[in-house]
Every structure is written in structure tokens, then in C-alpha cells.
Amino acid sequence: MDKMSKEQRSHCMASIHSKNTKPEILVRRYLFAHGFRYRLNHPRLPGHTDIVMRKYRTVIFVNGCFWHGHEGCKYFVLPKSRTEFWQAKIERNRERDLEEQRKLAEMGWHCITVWECQLKPKVREKTLQSLEYTLCHIYLEDHKVKRYEMQEEERVMAAEPDVEKK
Template sequence: MANDLFQTVPEARRRHMARVKGKDTKPEKIVRQTAHAIGLRFRLHRRDLPGTPDMVFPRLSTVVFVHGCFWHRHSGCRRCTTPKTRTEFWNAKFVTNVERDMRNSEQLVRMGWKVLVVWECETFDRDQLRVRLSNDLGSSQPRHDLDGNASPTTAILRSES
């Protein structure tokens, strides 16, 4: 029975894990906002592609996965820790996650997609994230900066109207 599996898990841990989201996470929203601010347009969570990428740029044949450093084992990151309790369970889970990530990326590449992974810790510095997305995906002239202010180009266009 499925309930037997979780009887040894403390209630506080169970409540905490139930709140972990699979999509529309804060890091994912930051990457979306940044991509949109530099003029990039995309689709979300295409279920017909392996791994259901967080963002899909069909025109660029590029998909983006926004990975949590903890869940997807960002090597060398301070957020990539292993819980002290039930270590065997967690290590097995992490190995499964990483293997699935690799399998999905390989399938996407075979299908002709470029795969880009943005790590959770990369979303903390929005300027660096903007530079990375611009370099990896290209961009058109941004219409607004990340704070929502009109860019100089947009301001000029508005004043001429």
C-alpha cells in the first residue's frame, strides 16, 4: 500500500515536500521575465518534447531547462547538499534525476534541438543571467529593462509618436 511507504516520514517533512513545485517556480519565472525583457519569445512546458522543457524557443530550435541546484545536482554549488537523514534514499533519487536529465537532453539533441540548462543559482544575478541568455539565445533590442522601465529606444519611439 502506498501509505505504508510514507509512514516513517515525519509529518513536518511530508508537509514541506508537498509544497515543492514542479513548474512555475521562482527561478523559472525569473528566467522567463529576463528572456522576455531582452525580446525573446517562447512557449512553456511543451509536453510533446522529452522532459517537458521549461521554455521552448521554436524559432531558435532551442529548449531551456531551469534546474534547481539541489534536485538536479549542480556540481560545485553550495546548494547541492545531501540531507543527513535517509541518505541512501536521497542518493538514489538524485542519481535517477541526473540520469533522466541526461536521457532527455540526449533525445532532444538527436531530434535537432539545442539544450540549455539554467541553474537556480544563476538566477540570483539578473544582469549576469541577461548576458548569458543574450549570448546563448541571441536577442532583439530590449523594450524594457528588468525593472519595467522603458529602454532608451522605446522612449525615443514613444516621443516621436
């Protein structure tokens, strides 16, 4: 059974916001401090993207482990009361997340998900450095110079020696 009254639980759950969460602010501060620029919650993209980086054609979702059902995470535990409601709600969130990421991928966007548990103090620096590395890799792959190989017969020098002189 729940330790809080129905009114207390309602007030507690209503105070949880979906924008400007502590994990999201951690990621944004790190990115900005390392020279990455971004937009927040871009209205023209499908879904609720947290961070949009147009230069990298990348969107970053900063997900809470409980609200998005992070499997195998100690922070994702279904409540003991109203289990069916919470199971259905979290399953809808997962399905919506997958659908949004599928639409973004079809539009040519890269999708990165950072979980709340990956931003805990013990692993935070490693996670953020990995994110930085991934963004740099995406940029380099997308802006790679394409080299075309020419057939041997097609190669012509600009100033060829005059071979017909006797």
C-alpha cells in the same frame, strides 16, 4: 537527524512544485522583456522542458541545484537523514536529465541549462545576459547564409563582350 517531524517534512516537501518556480519565472520575465517569445512545457517534446523557443530550436531547463544534483554548488547538500534514498533520487534525476537532453539533441534542438545558483542576485544579470547572447548566437548560426564558391571556369558574365569582331 532531521529538525522537523515526519509530518512537517512531508508537508514541506509536498509544497515544492516543479512548474512556475521562482527561478523559472525570473528567466521567463527577462526573456519576454527582451523580445524573446516562448512556450512552456511543450507536450510534443521528450522530457519536461521548462521553456521552448521554436524560432531558435532551443529548450531551456531551469534546474534547482538540490533536485538535480548541481556538483560543486553550495546549495546542493545531501540531507543527513535517509541519505541512500536522496542519493538514489538525485542520481535518477541526473540520468533522466541527460537522457532527455540526448533525445532533444538527436532531434536537432539546442539545450541550455540554467542553474538556480546562477540566478542569485549577485550573478543574475550576468547569467541572463549570457543567455540572451547565446540565443542570438544560436539564431545567427542556424540562419547563416551559405555561400558557395564557384570554379573559375564556371563564372560567366551576363553580358560578355563580342571578341570575334574584326
